Amino acid sequence: MTxxxxxxxxxxxxxxxxxxxxxxxxxxxxxVRLPDGSTATREYVVHPGAVMMIPLIEDAxxxxxxxxxxxxxxxxxxxxxxxxxxxxDPGEAIQxxxxxxxxxxxxxxxxxxxxxxxxxxxxxxxxxxIDVWFARGLTVGEQQLDTGEFLEVFTAxxxxxxxxxxxxxxxxxxxxxxxxxxxNMLSGSWQLQWQPSVGSAHSK
Amino acid sequence: MTxxxxxxxxxxxxxxxxxxxxxxxxxxxxxVRLPDGSTATREYVVHPGAVMMIPLIEDAxxxxxxxxxxxxxxxxxxxxxxxxxxxxDPGEAIQxxxxxxxxxxxxxxxxxxxxxxxxxxxxxxxxxxIDVWFARGLTVGEQQLDTGEFLEVFTAxxxxxxxxxxxxxxxxxxxxxxxxxxxNMLSGSWQLQWQPSVGSAHSK
Numbered sequence: 001m002t003x004x005x006x007x008x009x010x011x012x013x014x015x016x017x018x019x020x021x022x023x024x025x026x027x028x029x030x031x032v033r034l035p036d037g038s039t040a041t042r043e044y045v046v047h048p049g050a051v052m053m054i055p056l057i058e059d060a061x062x063x064x065x066x067x068x069x070x071x072x073x074x075x076x077x078x079x080x081x082x083x084x085x086x087x088x089d090p091g092e093a094i095q096x097x098x099x100x101x102x103x104x105x106x107x108x109x110x111x112x113x114x115x116x117x118x119x120x121x122x123x124x125x126x127x128x129x130i131d132v133w134f135a136r137g138l139t140v141g142e143q144q145l146d147t148g149e150f151l152e153v154f155t156a157x158x159x160x161x162x163x164x165x166x167x168x169x170x171x172x173x174x175x176x177x178x179x180x181x182x183x184n185m186l187s188g189s190w191q192l193q194w195q196p197s198v199g200s201a202h203s204k
Numbered sequence: 205m206t207x208x209x210x211x212x213x214x215x216x217x218x219x220x221x222x223x224x225x226x227x228x229x230x231x232x233x234x235x236v237r238l239p240d241g242s243t244a245t246r247e248y249v250v251h252p253g254a255v256m257m258i259p260l261i262e263d264a265x266x267x268x269x270x271x272x273x274x275x276x277x278x279x280x281x282x283x284x285x286x287x288x289x290x291x292x293d294p295g296e297a298i299q300x301x302x303x304x305x306x307x308x309x310x311x312x313x314x315x316x317x318x319x320x321x322x323x324x325x326x327x328x329x330x331x332x333x334i335d336v337w338f339a340r341g342l343t344v345g346e347q348q349l350d351t352g353e354f355l356e357v358f359t360a361x362x363x364x365x366x367x368x369x370x371x372x373x374x375x376x377x378x379x380x381x382x383x384x385x386x387x388n389m390l391s392g393s394w395q396l397q398w399q400p401s402v403g404s405a406h407s408k
Contacts, residue, residue, distance in 0.1 A: 075248035
């Protein structure tokens with residue numbers, strides 16, 4: 001939402017140096033020119049981008065449920081309830097990534113996909129951007145977790161998920177954003193454009 | 205939401221070493237014991253915690269508006285529409301921080317406050333937790349921006365904000381979470397417990 005008249009807000013890069021190259025964290029410190037002409041430093045993490053999936057499934061009566069995960073997240077020291085998500089591989093198309101990650105983490109493949117939007121989880125210190133997708137027409141298969149990845153897959157009704165958001169039992173910001181999308185999609189306020197699977201789910 | 209029976213998910217710390225102590229980023233690499241007894245490393249940023257405010261204001265007809273900011277966020281390279289937020293000072297109580305940050309960033313003081321809940325913006329690689337508060341009964345004063353801080357304050361209707369979320373014009377995850385809270389608070393689905401200002405807004 002940067003506009004042509006935003007010069008009084010924009011910061012521009014003067015220098016950049018690598019602060020840290022870990023096995024996961026890749027951090028930089030840049031010197032930037034501020035809108036008033038002075039300089040400041042900005043420290044941030046570079047992230048490859050990710051995709052989150054809101055998988056819709058019907059119960060025996062045709063009522064909507066969503067597929068969720070429970071996973072221990074070490075930095076926050078607790079088991080989190082989350083929508084499935086994963087990082088983009090280099091050069092990977094976003095829908096291909098979404099289909100791959102859904103299959104690997106949950107075992108589900110989806111016949112139809114709809115891109116909802118995107119979010120930036122941590123604009124103060126990371127470049128990370130998460131694309132948000134809905135998936136429907138699920139068929140179940142085998143989970144293919146990475147080595148060292150431990151998570152549980154379960155389903156819940158939208159009302160249960162929203163109640164957990166209200167009670168701070170769900171606190172993962174991407175999943176809270178997914179709940180906003182789910183609520184407005186189900187009420188008909190926010191429309192989706194569905195498209196077929198690109199089929200990567202079966203290509204590996 | 206970690207439960208007593210979650211031993212098959214929980215990771216425990218074996219060792220910890222500092223990877224980076226920047227002027228802002230403070231990163232660690234820990235060796236952890238996985239649920240199956242094997243070990244892995246976890247890299248993450250330690251964050252002091254933050255608070256986000258959803259400030260409610262009435263227009264001349266008594267209709268609800270919210271106070272928002274436009275601010276350039278260097279890591280994502282764009283001007284973002286956000287609810288006001290700020291980091292906790294060491295030892296600072298959360299409501300005191302909320303009142304201080306609202307006053308400094310927007311100039312507004314609020315007569316009443318309600319804690320909504322909390323969110324973790326980036327559970328894969330940061331300890332950051334953001335407390336979510338509503339504020340109402342606003343009176344206007346002077347902005348007190350930090351040196352090098354440039355932002356615009358404006359107001360919008362809840363419908364405008366929700367439309368921007370739908371259109372990915374608002375992509376900041378904390379603000380998307382705030383939109384979920386706002387929508388459910390206004391519909392009456394999610395109730396708040398209001399309490400008076402603790403008065404820090406006038407103590408400095």
